[in-house]
Amino acid sequence: MRIALIAHDELKDEMVEFVTAHADALGECDLVTTGTTGKRIADETGLAVNRQASGPYGGDLQIGGMIADDEIHGVVFLRDPLTAQAHEPDISALLRVCDVKDVPLATNVASAEMVVDGLLGGD
């Protein structure tokens, strides 16, 4: 199972908390991340991650490409709904390709719990 993990800056603490809480289940997966999110996860949880570019430098598009190639089974993208992002078109493209490919997508912690539970079983 390959899961993508992405968080905007204001949500990175929540992402690290979420990954820590689900470390056993997520540790069984291939984890793909954007650049800074992946560094925080690797440094603070010890889990191995496959880091792509930082979001503003094309990381969302790289992960979107993997989704288009059927290489990702679920996405947790903790978006900041209160801050405008310079790379909003890339973010929209990532969300859109999840819908095009019918890939489970969580954009907040409550739905992330459900996606991880649904894909990986409770832990």
Ligand SMILES: O=C(CO)COP(=O)(O)O
């Ligand atoms: O900007 C992002 C997603 O749109 C996340 O990128 P970083 O993980 O590099 O901060």
